[in-house]
Amino acid sequence: MKKTKFFSWAIVVLMAAGLLSAAQAFGEPQGKLTMFHAGSLSVPFKAMEKTFEAKYPKVDLQREAAGSQACARKVTDLKKPCDIMASADYKVIDKLLIPNYADWNVRFATNQLVLCYTEKSKDANQVNKDNWFQILAKKGIVWGHSDPNLDPCGYRALMVLQLAEKHYKQPGLYEKLLANRPKANIRPKSVELVSLLQTGNMDYAWEYLSVAVQHGLKYILLPDEINLGNYQFDKFYSQAVVKVTGKKPGTFMEMKGGSVTYGITMIKNAPNREAAVAFLKYMLDPQGGLKVLKDQGQPPFVPCRIPSAKMKALIPGELQGLVEVKN
Amino acid sequence: MRRNELFFWMTVSFSLLIMAFILIPLIRMMTAPSFSGLQEAFRDEEVMRSIWLSIYTAGWAALISFVLGTPLAYLLARVDFAGKRLVESIIDLPIVIPHPVVGIAILGVAGRGSWVGEILADLGIRIMGSVTGIVTVLTFVGLPFYVKAAKEGFESISPRLERVSRNLGASMFHTFFRITFPLAWRSLFIGLIMCAARAISEFGAVVVVAYHPMIAPVMIYERFEAYGLKYSQPVAVWLVSICLLLFLLLRFLTLRRKIEI
Numbered sequence: 001m002k003k004t005k006f007f008s009w010a011i012v013v014l015m016a017a018g019l020l021s022a023a024q025a026f027g028e029p030q031g032k033l034t035m036f037h038a039g040s041l042s043v044p045f046k047a048m049e050k051t052f053e054a055k056y057p058k059v060d061l062q063r064e065a066a067g068s069q070a071c072a073r074k075v076t077d078l079k080k081p082c083d084i085m086a087s088a089d090y091k092v093i094d095k096l097l098i099p100n101y102a103d104w105n106v107r108f109a110t111n112q113l114v115l116c117y118t119e120k121s122k123d124a125n126q127v128n129k130d131n132w133f134q135i136l137a138k139k140g141i142v143w144g145h146s147d148p149n150l151d152p153c154g155y156r157a158l159m160v161l162q163l164a165e166k167h168y169k170q171p172g173l174y175e176k177l178l179a180n181r182p183k184a185n186i187r188p189k190s191v192e193l194v195s196l197l198q199t200g201n202m203d204y205a206w207e208y209l210s211v212a213v214q215h216g217l218k219y220i221l222l223p224d225e226i227n228l229g230n231y232q233f234d235k236f237y238s239q240a241v242v243k244v245t246g247k248k249p250g251t252f253m254e255m256k257g258g259s260v261t262y263g264i265t266m267i268k269n270a271p272n273r274e275a276a277v278a279f280l281k282y283m284l285d286p287q288g289g290l291k292v293l294k295d296q297g298q299p300p301f302v303p304c305r306i307p308s309a310k311m312k313a314l315i316p317g318e319l320q321g322l323v324e325v326k327n
Numbered sequence: 328m329r330r331n332e333l334f335f336w337m338t339v340s341f342s343l344l345i346m347a348f349i350l351i352p353l354i355r356m357m358t359a360p361s362f363s364g365l366q367e368a369f370r371d372e373e374v375m376r377s378i379w380l381s382i383y384t385a386g387w388a389a390l391i392s393f394v395l396g397t398p399l400a401y402l403l404a405r406v407d408f409a410g411k412r413l414v415e416s417i418i419d420l421p422i423v424i425p426h427p428v429v430g431i432a433i434l435g436v437a438g439r440g441s442w443v444g445e446i447l448a449d450l451g452i453r454i455m456g457s458v459t460g461i462v463t464v465l466t467f468v469g470l471p472f473y474v475k476a477a478k479e480g481f482e483s484i485s486p487r488l489e490r491v492s493r494n495l496g497a498s499m500f501h502t503f504f505r506i507t508f509p510l511a512w513r514s515l516f517i518g519l520i521m522c523a524a525r526a527i528s529e530f531g532a533v534v535v536v537a538y539h540p541m542i543a544p545v546m547i548y549e550r551f552e553a554y555g556l557k558y559s560q561p562v563a564v565w566l567v568s569i570c571l572l573l574f575l576l577l578r579f580l581t582l583r584r585k586i587e588i
Contacts, residue, residue: 070552077556120440142439147538149553183539184456188549192535195431200440201455245553249371 112229480514
């Protein structure tokens with residue numbers, strides 16, 4: 001009698017253990033996790049990938065870096081399967097992905113524009129935050145920015161120039177500077193300008209501070225009034241207006257100045273939702289991904305922000321504690 | 328081959344598979360844009376300018392490969408020398424190097440801040456963001472295709488014919504231009520077409536060296552990123568159709584010439 005009791009208990013315990021391990025196998029994220037992200041996030045995301053994959057060895061995070069707009073196009077036009085998309089301008093997610101391809105948009109970091117150069121650049125030993133605009137206007141100086149139609153960093157660079165005209169009280173500065181920047185000095189995305197700087201083909205290029213830090217470039221920090229890095233100056237920034245291409249060739253729309261705000265979202269029919277949530281949980285954690293961003297010269301929002309309570313209700317439950325409603 | 332054997336049908340079915348593999352995606356792409364989209368792109372000056380720039384620069388790349396590559400191809404076909412294998416693998420290098428690396432390498436050597444670049448700049452030649460730069464890159468990637476085709480062409484002509492000409496008192500110079508060159512012409516021409524075709528399709532290396540002025544592949548990319556597939560596909564369709572037409576025409580002309588010889 002005792003024996004049978006022992007056996008039945010043993011069976012119950014075994015079954016429970018089996019169920020538990022099965023549940024664990026189900027609960028543990030695994031497989032391929034696809035992420036499209038802005039080129040300027042490549043270095044911090046690479047570091048995050050390493051930590052994340054050490055934590056979840058069964059997940060293979062596959063990242064594709066491109067211009068933010070291109071990332072969105074891969075989802076909307078090419079219908080490429082994707083779990084997470086991170087943009088250098090949160091507006092790209094609002095404009096192209098919501099409502100058809102994504103429900104929510106979390107703002108997770110800021111950045112600011114800096115003027116990069118190397119020791120080989122012309123006038124490298126004189127340039128500073130008070131004379132950079134005179135140097136960029138000089139003949140023989142080669143400087144550039146990324147394509148405003150494709151890359152947020154491109155239109156933001158133009159905004160900085162417009163704001164500099166106002167801040168330094170130099171009427172006509174914007175036109176004067178652009179006159180000294182032939183179209184040949186434009187590249188599709190800002191990270192591509194780095195190799196031009198390093199090979200000496202360009203003297204100065206507009207980049208995000210984080211990119212400058214990560215590539216070991218020299219850079220000029222600009223005052224908060226014009227660097228697009230401080231959202232308290234959003235009202236001043238909004239005076240800058242850049243015309244970029246619209247929805248079809250030949251049409252245009254106006255981009256208004258605003259602080260640099262990065263956005264991230266999960267794609268609606270994400271093929272690996274479980275792993276995506278696990279990654280976002282790690283990434284939006286002040287001790288996790290946000291700390292990596294901070295160390296790489298890119299100030300995160302702690303906690304991350306979501307514009308409305310209605311949108312907050314749409315994000316996965318596991319992430320609720322990591323965001324606050326703040327517009 | 329005997330038709331009633333399994334082997335024959337195996338070869339046929341594999342060949343059909345390959346045809347489908349190449350044609351289905353292309354046909355899909357060619358038929359995707361609407362007629363009005365195609366019309367719009369055709370009337371778009373920027374689109375047509377980029378397609379002509381593509382053909383123009385690829386044409387130059389083929390011409391430069393022809394002038395510079397023919398002597399090398401002839402040498403490789405006729406002379407055995409130590410290190411010949413090495414030279415042949417060096418010629419193949421541009422095929423295997425990743426395209427953006429080609430662009431960066433060319434800028435590194437011929438751009439600003441290098442002595443070659445400084446000399447070029449003094450001569451008023453600019454590589455970055457110029458048609459010269461595009462032609463340089465396209466020649467780099469297209470050259471191997473020409474040299475290989477030309478070499479095979481020269482190899483297929485018996486050296487005996489050249490010897491006869493030399494014995495009859497013609498100089499090497501005359502022998503080459505009167506005997507070898509006319510006989511090899513067809514192979515050289517096919518090499519030129521291959522070289523130009525390779526050049527027209529190049530994107531990765533060009534976009535590093537010159538985003539503006541835009542060649543067609545760069546514009547297809549720019550249109551896709553800025554406006555989506557709807558506006559980039561028509562550009563691709565026009566590029567492919569115009570190039571196909573040109574190449575067919577060239578092939579047709581060379582085929583006829585073969586009959587004349």
